[in-house]
Amino acid sequence: AALAAPRNAAFSVDAEPTPKKLVTGYNNYYEFGTGKYDPAASADQMKTRPWTIEVGGEVEKPQTIDIEALLKMQLQERVYRFRCVEAWSMVVPWVGLEFNQLAKMVGPTSKAKYVKFTTAMQPETMPGLRVPVLDWPYVEGLRIDEAMHPLTLLTLGVYGEILPNQNGAPVRIIVPWKYGFKSVKSIVKIEFVEQQPGTAWNKAAANEYGFYSNVNPNVDHPRWTQKRERALPALFASRQTEIFNGYGDQVASLYAGMDLKSNF
């Protein structure tokens, strides 16, 4: 279904978007299997209506937000670079709103230091949940200033349409300067919390997937280099990876004085 929104050029990169078939056909969504073609093949069974997000924790007005209410808000299109921790990348035209707009609706208190996102669990439609590859449900987290950054997009669509299930329908987060797994899919719960939340990949392999996981060519993954990336569908991984995925001008200040090697 169409989900047209005007493009926000100031927040869009100039690059040519990756073909839609790739964006919607090649996904990591382990709830539907660990193969990258599994989600597109099996996610159509997923139920995305009715859908609500429970927003609570350290906030003034905890509430349950209906997906229809979000769809009625002023949406915009943003063309972001997307860099997977597996050293491939895409350029994707997302549709959504700034996460800080949702935050304003609930009013985080001064105790809210982090935001914890939880993905839906639908055992009847998600065959991957039967396999304990991760500690389900999938949980991710951001520091509050990262979450409130204008680049952090609460995403409802892609390519001018409602998000396909394999891309994280009906609502996900996109944090373009971090590796893709930080951008949680199919969100059912958002909690503003005081302590850094335990996150799915960090719990599974802390030495490989740090809490921050900012795109950084100078910090290798233990099993491969992060210096280069394959801009799909290219054969050769000849694109040089940029620090913060090229968003350094906007986000580097969030990490001023931090050692990005130990806080990877």
Added chain:
Amino acid sequence: MANAALADKPAARRGAPKPARGPDWVRWSKPVVLLAGLIPVARLVYGVFGNPDLLGANPAETIEHTTGDWCLYFLLITLSVTPLRRLTGWNWLIKFRRMLGLFAFFYGFIHLMAYLGFDMVFDAEAIVKDIWKRPFVTVGFAALLLMTPLAITSTRGWVLRLGGPRWARLHQLIYVVATLGVLHYWWLVKRDLTWPIIFAAMLAILLGWRVYMKVRKRPSARRAAA
């Protein structure tokens, strides 16, 4: 020296026993096996040059996974030849073993080339660092290095030059190669170990059978010596 060795060769060849021909259908089925073994690589070549959709969103990854998988399949198939012969008495199976082993090398070689080219963009310094730093790359690379002398000495001429027992001992390196290959796969997967476990189990059965046969043979050998 070199000339003498060359001059020796035809004589050695003449003196060697001709291998049994086996049933007729074995001879004409060899080209069929050869063509069948080339299907996966033909599909990749067609994918790159003819129909990109065939290889999915990440063609380089598809090429690397496909060639890596087929290298392991052929290693395991090659290792199955001897147990199958012993268990079924189908001695003609041995006629296919060299080709199967060479296919393992062939797919392993393309796999390595894809990694050097597509992943590392032939950056020599990065390649050396990568092989040195990452255990899964190290063992994969070692496996391919160890397979190379086996591929070279796979000809009848080399069997004669080395002598049967020595040749056989050299080719026992395939046990190491297959183990390193499975380890390479095991260490590279992110979370889902299903396939590495399946490969490891098959390898364990194939190698375990050999150990079992050796152990079972020993007491009788001792009795014979006494």
